[in-house]
Amino acid sequence: MNSSKIESLAPWIFVIALFVIWELVCKLFGVSTITLPAPSDIWAAILRYWAPLLRNSFVTLWTTLAGFALAVAFGLFLGLVVGWSRTIYRGLYPVMIGFNSIPKVAVVPILVLWFGIGEIPAILTAFLISFFPIVVNVATGLATIEPELEDVLRALGASKLDVMRKVGIPRAMPYFFGSLKVAITLAFVGTVVSETIAANAGIGFLMAQAGSNFQMPLVFAGLIALAVEGILMYAATAWLEQRMTGWAFRAQGSAAA
Amino acid sequence: MISLKDVSLAYAGRTGPVLALEGTTISVGRGEFAAVVGPSGCGKSTLMKLVTGLVKPTTGVVAVDGAPVTGPVKMAGMAFQNANLLPWRTVTDNILLPLEIVEPYRGKFRSHRAEYVAKVEDLLATVGLKGFGDRFPWELSGGMQQRASLCRSLIHEPALLMLDEPFAALDAFTREELWCVLRDVWQRLKFTVVLVTHDLREAVFLADTVHVMSARPGRIIETRDVSFTRPRDLEVCYDKAFTDIVHDLRNQIAQVRKG
Ligand SMILES: Nc1ncnc2c1ncn2[C@@H]1O[C@H](COP(=O)(O)OP(=O)(O)OP(=O)(O)O)[C@@H](O)[C@H]1O
Ligand SMILES: [Mg+2]
Numbered sequence: 001m002n003s004s005k006i007e008s009l010a011p012w013i014f015v016i017a018l019f020v021i022w023e024l025v026c027k028l029f030g031v032s033t034i035t036l037p038a039p040s041d042i043w044a045a046i047l048r049y050w051a052p053l054l055r056n057s058f059v060t061l062w063t064t065l066a067g068f069a070l071a072v073a074f075g076l077f078l079g080l081v082v083g084w085s086r087t088i089y090r091g092l093y094p095v096m097i098g099f100n101s102i103p104k105v106a107v108v109p110i111l112v113l114w115f116g117i118g119e120i121p122a123i124l125t126a127f128l129i130s131f132f133p134i135v136v137n138v139a140t141g142l143a144t145i146e147p148e149l150e151d152v153l154r155a156l157g158a159s160k161l162d163v164m165r166k167v168g169i170p171r172a173m174p175y176f177f178g179s180l181k182v183a184i185t186l187a188f189v190g191t192v193v194s195e196t197i198a199a200n201a202g203i204g205f206l207m208a209q210a211g212s213n214f215q216m217p218l219v220f221a222g223l224i225a226l227a228v229e230g231i232l233m234y235a236a237t238a239w240l241e242q243r244m245t246g247w248a249f250r251a252q253g254s255a256a257a
Numbered sequence: 258m259i260s261l262k263d264v265s266l267a268y269a270g271r272t273g274p275v276l277a278l279e280g281t282t283i284s285v286g287r288g289e290f291a292a293v294v295g296p297s298g299c300g301k302s303t304l305m306k307l308v309t310g311l312v313k314p315t316t317g318v319v320a321v322d323g324a325p326v327t328g329p330v331k332m333a334g335m336a337f338q339n340a341n342l343l344p345w346r347t348v349t350d351n352i353l354l355p356l357e358i359v360e361p362y363r364g365k366f367r368s369h370r371a372e373y374v375a376k377v378e379d380l381l382a383t384v385g386l387k388g389f390g391d392r393f394p395w396e397l398s399g400g401m402q403q404r405a406s407l408c409r410s411l412i413h414e415p416a417l418l419m420l421d422e423p424f425a426a427l428d429a430f431t432r433e434e435l436w437c438v439l440r441d442v443w444q445r446l447k448f449t450v451v452l453v454t455h456d457l458r459e460a461v462f463l464a465d466t467v468h469v470m471s472a473r474p475g476r477i478i479e480t481r482d483v484s485f486t487r488p489r490d491l492e493v494c495y496d497k498a499f500t501d502i503v504h505d506l507r508n509q510i511a512q513v514r515k516g
Contacts, residue, residue: 149341155309156358157331170345247345
């Protein structure tokens with residue numbers, strides 16, 4: 001087996017090793033299932049409860065994606081506005097920093113009061129927590145156009161809109177797609193936090209329920225479901241980033257060479 | 258074509274206004290090749306921005322083509338020390354960029370694209386980049402990028418070409434080669450050129466008139482006609498008359514640098 005093959009297998013080897021050690025520790029020291037269930041217990045719970053796990057995973061998935069979609073639309077729009085002019089940038093930036101520093105967990109009860117228990121607070125929490133990095137990245141991409149390039153275009157009679165369309169927006173795209181990875185992770189956190197506090201569906205809700213019934217293997221099964229979902233969503237956005245802005249990676253690669 | 262009368266310009270610096278130019282008067286005729294030399298920081302780039310209408314003079318009048326400049330001149334081709342090509346566009350698409358902005362090309366860009374691409378290919382051939390149109394900028398060397406940047410500044414056949422140290426980052430051979438490219442294109446199309454440079458040989462070889470600026474706040478302290486016959490050959494750089502002018506200019510700048 002050559003070394004690149006080993007390298008591609010390495011993550012799997014580590015994951016398997018982790019579970020094996022976990023299992024051994026639980027069995028050797030007789031750790032109670034209520035404290036820390038062994039992987040075999042978790043696996044049994046997954047097999048037993050696969051239907052509710054799947055159903056609730058799906059709820060978590062779509063609420064996350066809905067919140068994320070809102071964050072993308074709004075973040076892109078606000079990023080373009082903020083990056084458009086220095087005045088707007090200066091004016092809005094402190095407001096946004098202030099907003100972003102509020103822990104979003106604190107907002108969930110308010111959302112529940114407004115919209116009741118259910119998916120809407122989860123979607124909104126996901127949205128509120130994840131739009132900020134998109135705004136900042138898009139605005140940064142626009143604001144850092146090389147001044148000389150802007151001079152070239154303006155001397156040709158380009159309007160601000162022309163400069164944005166021809167240079168600013170394409171230039172901001174790598175920043176935008178890069179921020180999606182961060183945003184989707186945050187949106188996921190937002191959804192699960194909200195589900196844990198106030199919901200009647202979703203993995204967060206399922207875990208909270210299972211926890212109050214002391215069904216620890218099911219709680220951990222929920223955790224595994226979250227990990228799988230999180231990894232899949234991250235991988236999807238990372239793939240999208242590669243696809244959409246390959247030029248930025250290649251340009252950097254050649255600059256470094 | 259270009260006239261500045263008693264122009265001064267102050268930037269709003271962070272610690273108070275910075276006077277970049279003061280009492281600058283210069284005029285460049287239509288189809289003339291003018292070079293501007295001077296110590297670093299004397300306001301040469303500022304002068305370029307004034308002529309193209311990117312900044313407004315604090316006092317004085319800037320006129321291009323007989324009309325006072327009140328905003329961007331909407332037609333000048335510009336090139337800088339950095340090629341500033343867009344990395345997501347191919348070389349051809351980079352060079353087409355001005356045609357997507359300047360009228361009358363802009364209005365018929367879609368329908369005439371094939372014709373414009375052919376134009377780009379002609380231009381690429383003249384600067385020695387034949388066959389590189391489909392490459393991306395990062396696949397090109399610095400010198401090749403600079404050639405592409407020169408093409409971009411020329412594609413819309415501007416009446417006015419503004420060059421701010423375009424050859425400063427190149428090796429000596431590439432630089433001389435591009436001097437000849439610029440010389441030939443200019444000889445053919447006879448647009449007005451303002452070339453800012455630190456290379457006095459470059460200025461004397463290419464230009465009809467060399468303007469010398471003082472240290473900041475910049476002012477034109479001398480205008481020197483260079484009357485070698487055209488078309489000039491690189492050999493002229495080794496004439497005694499040529500080296501004498503270069504020497505003279507050098508001394509002048511050394512003096513204004515001392516203050
Ligand atoms: N945006 C700005 N704000 C404040 N001061 C500026 C600004 N741009 C230029 N200056 C100042 O104006 C002066 C002239 O600048 P300019 O860029 O025109 O010089 P230059 O002759 O092109 O220099 P170089 O030969 O190094 O390119 C400099 O002293 C600089 O510090
Ligand atoms: Mg300069």
